[in-house]
Amino acid sequence: MTTFAFVIGLAYLVAATLFVLGLHQMRAPSTARRGNLTSVLGMAIAIAATLVVALVTSGGSVWGWLALVLGAALGAVYGVVRARTVKMTDIPQLVSVFNAVGGGAAAAVAFVDFVLYRSATPLSLTSSIPIVLDVLIGSVTFSGSLIAAGKLQGVIPGRPITFPGSRVVNLAVVLVAVGAAVLTVIFGHSILLLIIVLIAALVFGILMVLPIGGADAPVIVSLLNAFTGLAVAMAGFAIDNQALIIAGALVGAAGTILTLQMAKAMNRSVANVILGGFGTGDAPVTSALAQDLTGVRQLTADDIAVQLAYAQRVLIVPGFGLASAQAQHEVAELAKLLLDHHVDVKYAIHPVAGRMPGHMNVLLAEANVPYDQMLQLDEANAAFDNCDVALVVGANDVCNPMARQKGNPVSGMPILDVDHAKSIVVVKRSMSPGYAGIANPLFTDPRTGMFFADAKQGLAAILAATKDYVTA
């Protein structure tokens, strides 16, 4: 090992250490931002070291460097503009788009590597296998993540899209992709075969995500995130760059853990998510008047204001409805008003509230809610027993007590024990069921009062009524 190679290897090691440290610092909200900056430093070192190696060892042509600089400038501007302007409710789509471009970049790197080196001698297995795997995984991630982003954004219908014989077509595409991949490895120099791998993988990515319902899209985004990590690690094997291998493996692990946790919180297995179309993402809103309201106690904003103002402890349960109505500022303002009135207000947050794990926390943080007011599932469930009023806003399945019984779609799902509260207020547009498609007995409980309204308008009405009440 030359001194130069040693120094470069050391730089990659430092970069990898900084990535791990950065993720480590993300375990507490107070150090998380520093953790992200630590990761940025690691990135800068990894890229600088690679740049030095490239300049010293090969030099390259002006056109190659020009392509790199122009591409980097274009990509950086696009990325930063999107990152700075995105609405916090649209974060899951953006994460999916950034995931897609990462997978696409990994596939492109492997493809060029193949084009450049296959002519001299047929590639050895140690480079052709990672290259082919990279093209395969990277392409699936690229097209799949774009479709998932489209579903989350609503550009592509959220309902599962299937067509007759889709399973057969899927299988055929997989066979073509894998077959071409194996042949590419065996022959070691056919660009045509690699192009077939690329196209078949892109088609498979689309076919894999189309049948997945909008409600499950976050699980798939997370799974594809793990895939991108693996694709990047494979690119690292192909070009013998340890920084890529380590970073790719870390992301692969992160994506895998999140996928499993999310599937568990939604009471589904990962295989079930991929195979079964489930959840529409845009359930029709039936008018509150046209439905069966037997056993439902309806409240007015004034009734709720009185309950809240006289309560000692209030737990707010924000759900997907709050996120889609972008009512995080209204709920935070209501909480602030009550806190000033010496009511203890906290938020009970289900792991999959919002559109991805932890998404609700981000939305509340955007509305200036301190993170120590946000309770995770276990903390929240301990608090419901002493809670005077549970204010459920746009949540449904995550607080359905049916989960404690056997034999229904939510059986066994971890839920918030909202029914342990002394009194329950639900703000919801209608009685329509959530993604699981079953009725929620919580809504007809004698202690529950329903307030049929959009989360934003409903909270604004409650806020106005509470203001009148506490200041009068």
Added chain:
Amino acid sequence: MTSELFGNLAIFVLSLLVGFEVISKIPTTLHTPMMSGANAIHGVVFAGAIAIASVANSPVSYVLTFVAAALAAANVCGGYVVTDRMLRMFSRPKQPSIPTTPKDPS
């Protein structure tokens, strides 16, 4: 070659294990920024774009280098910026007052 491959494989497997260990300790509160931050980390594939830029020698490879660089740069820059935007909201000092207009750094 074989010893090199073995070294890389060992690094890969150990990194996966470290990843599982570190990430399983992150609370659900921070899962969205963590996913976004991990997403930015795989933008390290930009290093791969640099590596191919230095050896590119044909129009096809120039075009693909451009594509790889653009995609990877969007991934790394956008990923870190949006993660920082989220985490800045979390690390904000506890302030009792809530602004009447939504505060947005953009």
